Amino acid sequence: MRRRAGIGAIQKQKLEQEKFKDKGTELHVREFEVLSKQLEQFRQKLEEFAAQHRAEIKRNPVFRRQFQEMCAAIGVDPLASNKGFWSVLNLGDFYYELSVQIVEVCLATSEKNGGLISLDELRTRLLRSRGRVAQEVTIEDILTASKKLGVFGSGFQVLQVPGGRTLIRSVPGELSVDVTSVLSVAPVGGGQVNQELLAQELGWTADRASAALDAVLADGLAWIDTQASPTQYWFPSLFIGCMDC
Amino acid sequence: MTFDDWPWQYSFPPFFTVQPNLQTRKAQLSAWCDLVLKYHKANNLYVLDVREAQGSPLFCNADINRKLSLEGIAEVMSELHRRANAEPLDKGKTRWHVLWHTIDEWASILYSWADETGQTGSVCTFYEITNASDQEFSGIDQDVLLKALRKLEQAKKVEIIHMDDAKGVKFF
Numbered sequence: 001m002r003r004r005a006g007i008g009a010i011q012k013q014k015l016e017q018e019k020f021k022d023k024g025t026e027l028h029v030r031e032f033e034v035l036s037k038q039l040e041q042f043r044q045k046l047e048e049f050a051a052q053h054r055a056e057i058k059r060n061p062v063f064r065r066q067f068q069e070m071c072a073a074i075g076v077d078p079l080a081s082n083k084g085f086w087s088v089l090n091l092g093d094f095y096y097e098l099s100v101q102i103v104e105v106c107l108a109t110s111e112k113n114g115g116l117i118s119l120d121e122l123r124t125r126l127l128r129s130r131g132r133v134a135q136e137v138t139i140e141d142i143l144t145a146s147k148k149l150g151v152f153g154s155g156f157q158v159l160q161v162p163g164g165r166t167l168i169r170s171v172p173g174e175l176s177v178d179v180t181s182v183l184s185v186a187p188v189g190g191g192q193v194n195q196e197l198l199a200q201e202l203g204w205t206a207d208r209a210s211a212a213l214d215a216v217l218a219d220g221l222a223w224i225d226t227q228a229s230p231t232q233y234w235f236p237s238l239f240i241g242c243m244d245c
Numbered sequence: 246m247t248f249d250d251w252p253w254q255y256s257f258p259p260f261f262t263v264q265p266n267l268q269t270r271k272a273q274l275s276a277w278c279d280l281v282l283k284y285h286k287a288n289n290l291y292v293l294d295v296r297e298a299q300g301s302p303l304f305c306n307a308d309i310n311r312k313l314s315l316e317g318i319a320e321v322m323s324e325l326h327r328r329a330n331a332e333p334l335d336k337g338k339t340r341w342h343v344l345w346h347t348i349d350e351w352a353s354i355l356y357s358w359a360d361e362t363g364q365t366g367s368v369c370t371f372y373e374i375t376n377a378s379d380q381e382f383s384g385i386d387q388d389v390l391l392k393a394l395r396k397l398e399q400a401k402k403v404e405i406i407h408m409d410d411a412k413g414v415k416f417f
Contacts, residue, residue: 111272192258220268223259227311234259241253 058094061138068144098137098145101126103156106170114220115171116183116237119143122168161187167237171219178212179219183235191238193222194230248287248302252280261304261311263320277313277321282330282345291386292334293341295319332392342389346381351393354381356402359416368406370413 050057057064105125109117123142130137146168149156159167159175161184169175175183185193185201198209213233216222222233254260254276264270284303285291295318298304305312313321322341325331329347334340346354358380359365375385382390394414397403406413 114269217266217269220266223257223264223269223273224262225259225311226262228258232258234257236257239253239257241256 059136061136061141065138065140068140095141095145095148098126098141099149101129102142102145102149102168103170105129106168110170113235113237114222115169116221116235117168117170118237119166119168121237159183165238175219176212176215178208179215179221182212182216182233183221186235186238189232191240192225192232192234194228194232196230248284250283250287252276255280255306256309258309258311261306261313261317263314263317274321274324278325278328278330281321281325281343285343286345289384291342291344291389293322293331293343295322295339295341342386342392344389348389348392348396351382351385351389352396352400355390355393356397356416358382365416368413368415370408370411372411374414 053063053067057067102122105122106115106117109121109125119139119142123137123139126137126142143158143166146156146158150158155170155172157169157175159169159180161167165187167183181202182193182198185197188201189197193213195206195209195213198204198212199206204212213222216233216235217224221237222235225232225234254273260273260276264273281293281303285293295315298318299312299315304318319338322331322333322338325341325343326333329349330344332342332344332348334342344351355374358377359369371387371390374382374390375387377383391405391412394403394405398405402417404415404417406415
């Protein structure tokens with residue numbers, strides 16, 4: 001005989017549900033405890049690691065990069081905070097210092113290159129101004145520090161130019177797409193561009209090319225040479241002689 | 246003419262075209278001024294003739310086949326004039342005194358020399374001054390020397406004396 005569901009059964013079901021819920025909460029709490037314990041441990045280990053290898057991280061650029069990569073893989077940014085347990089590292093300071101020096105170099109050279117500098121020249125100048133006793137600085141370090149400067153808005157930008165060149169721009173205002181394209185062609189022309197080269201490399205019409213060339217002149221990024229035929233537009237930031245002085 | 250201290254701009258082709266962008270032109274003129282002064286100092290040259298200068302290696306880089314136009318040279322010279330590092334010798338501004346030391350600077354260099362070497366109170370001929378050995382003003386142009394001494398004369402520090410065939414100066 002089948003019994004129909006009575007009030008007792010409903011109450012029993014309710015009780016069961018409550019017990020399940022209790023158990024669930026209990027498990028949740030335990031899981032949370034375990035997790036936070038793990039996190040605490042991880043934090044401790046990382047801290048220990050950082051403290052133990054601090055000198056090495058600051059001194060050895062290869063090790064520093066590997067450490068950065070590891071941090072990036074687990075989703076933490078040792079530069080993001082100068083407080084908390086990362087302060088053991090003082091790694092933030094290293095990059096802040098570097099950023100300030102980068103800005104100094106960019107300002108000092110902006111008169112001759114219009115605020116556009118190649119990464120190689122920037123590194124050479126940085127090493128010179130930091131002196132011999134300072135830690136080694138790699139291209140990666142400069143890029144990391146430069147990217148941090150991006151938070152100040154559009155005044156600072158890392159530009160990748162085809163052909164493995166990287167330029168750092170330190171003048172306010174975004175570079176237009178066309179100006180960036182012109183810059184990408186300049187290494188092909190040995191540091192200069194002209195209408196013909198732009199037509200050949202980018203398929204631009206004479207009007208578009210001359211508008212872009214006027215723009216690079218107006219921005220002070222390029223110098224005009226009317227004694228060449230066709231007229232050439234030279235970038236001091238990509239001119240070899242300009243980098244060594 | 247020997248000079249091997251060329252700045253990087255000298256091999257940068259657009260350096261020889263007057264730049265239309267004002268900011269860029271300022272940097273360009275400033276580099277030209279430095280170069281002109283350095284070049285004249287290294288070669289102990291005091292006079293620049295704009296027409297002759299156009300063919301001089303100073304304004305003409307044969308290696309890259311570029312030369313600065315007459316207008317360009319005129320602009321560089323008027324910038325030097327503005328800085329008191331050049332003075333025109335004629336109305337057409339074709340001949341210039343190039344002063345890597347301004348007249349005032351020459352005046353004070355000459356006066357301290359006289360003071361340090363105990364010439365005050367006595368008379369020196371211009372010949373003695375221009376032929377003094379190992380001085381910054383050794384071989385100085387007679388007219389530049391006269392300009393500098395006139396400055397000192399205005400300040401009552403010297404008296405220029407005209408002798409029969411030469412000039413002399415008395416330092417006080």
